Amino acid sequence: MSAQTELTGVDLNEEQRELAAMVREFADEVVAPQAYEADRTHTLNLDVVRQMGEMGLFGLPFSEEYGGQGGDYLALGLAIEGIARVDQSLAITLEAGVSLGAMPVYRFGTEEQKQEHLPALLAGEAMAGFGLTEPEAGSDAGATRTTARLEGGEWVLNGSKQFITNSGTAITRFVTMTAVTGENEGRKEISTIIVPNGTPGFTVEPPYDKVGWNASDTHPLTLADARVPETNLLGERGLGFKNFLSILDEGRIAIAALATGAAEGCLEAAVDYANKRTVFGAALSTRQNAQFTLARMRARVHTARLAWHHAARLRDAGRPFAEEAAIAKLVSGEAAMDNARDATQIFGGNGFMNEYSVARHYRDSKILEIGEGTTEVQLLVIARSLGLVG
Structure with a gap:
């Protein structure tokens, strides 16, 4: 069943068809042969991730100003779909690397944060995670327990996160954490804060033993008086969730x-x-x-x-x-x-x-x-x- 046959009737232009065909060829020739062993050994193949970066896949929906491809979400979806045909673990690595790693910085970061983080993320040379889900909270923002308080020009974070994708690879730079930073009219004020990997008090716990997505990097995280600069606030305070x-x-x-x-x-x-x-x-x-x-x-x-x-x-x-x-x-x-x-x-x-x-x-x-x-x-x-x- 060819890509041409499968894509018929969805009104793609020539450039989009070329992207889809390129990714599918890469998936069949590079991704598929390593999928079984990566799944069996629970190992994310960073060499393949690097090749995906060189193809520009991590930069597809971002402007060229920061090293992106100037594309859109349809282009990103075509790339993710093509890889998921043969290896969902690598597909979710790409999806999370873009949607949860780079996109929050691109959408809400300061110019300094964008210049610092985006070029490496969009090139696939670095990855980032997003720490939302907790043992007691996910979609329920009111149940968020991780806290961040300002002390001497630093955020001091305490709490835990779970099921965080791309949080513990050898090229993971940081995880953006949601945390309670105060109260507003009796409701929790939730903000997002960039916490670099290696920060004292920030522990990436051992990976999960999962049913599937075995080659995808997923960890629980612990924050115990982890300190980061006040400027690591991502977006406006209180608008994190x-x-x-x-x-x-x-x-x-x-x-x-x-x-x-x-x-x-x-x-x-x-x-x-x-x-x-x-x-x-x-x-x-x-x-x-x-x-x-x-x-x-x-x-x-x-x-x-x-x-x-x-x-x-x-x-x-x-x-x-x-x-x-x-x-x-x-x-x-x-x-x-x-x-x-x-x-x-x-x-x-x-x-x-x-x-x-x-x-x-x-x-x-x-x-x-x-x-x-x-x-x-x-x-x-x-x-x-x-x-x-x-």
Whole structure:
């Protein structure tokens, strides 16, 4: 199943098609061959990350002023989708590196912060994480317990974060933390503060033993009187959570692209296997039940792609897109999980073996219904757009 065939009907221009084809070729020739071993050893391949940086993938939606490619979110989504077909761990490394690492600095940082951090982040020479989720808090800002107080021109941070992507690699420069910096009319004032890796009192705990995304770098973090300069405040004081929600809306588009790529990867693998697998003297693909399963998988990929493309185009045009981003993430996350299940069934016993990509997709795809806003959160966003309250 060619990239040309798969991209037909989604109205891409020539430049976008060339980008998609370039990334898919890179994914097939460089990313796919290392995916099994990286997953088995729980190792993020920084050499491949470096190559992604050299291709300009980490700089796609940023202006050339800071070393970016001058592209948009649709271009970023095409790159993420192409890589996710063969390796979700590297796709989420790219997605988080852009959406959660560099984008907050680009959107809310001072000029000095942008000049200091963005060139290396956009070149893939450095990475950053975003510390939002805590043991007791994530989408519930009111439950945030990490604190930051000003003392002698420094922020003193205390608390813990969990499930933080790209927080502990050899090239991670910093993690942007959400923290309670005071109260405003009886409500917690939440701000975002840049905490460089290696700061005394900032501990990157051992990585998680996860079900999937095994080659993605994910850690819990601990802050114990970690001190950083007052100038490390990112954005206006008290707007940290509000700013992050806008980042999260964009991130949902990128995650939807990732999920679409995963769903497509499952479809491609299942079609190839069904054509080659002989059952009772005939190819599995000649059986109507298998044909119907594959047809449903194809429909899911198509629907998911249309959804995230629409959300991306709204975002890039400067129009409201929060509802469409939620729809895209909802539809594509379910498509990835459903296609992973169906592909595994097509493969039979082989689908239960980790050496096959569908097995990795089966383990990897569940988080797409959880991370960057659960399915239930997306439904809530959509319900509120309908005027429903309560």
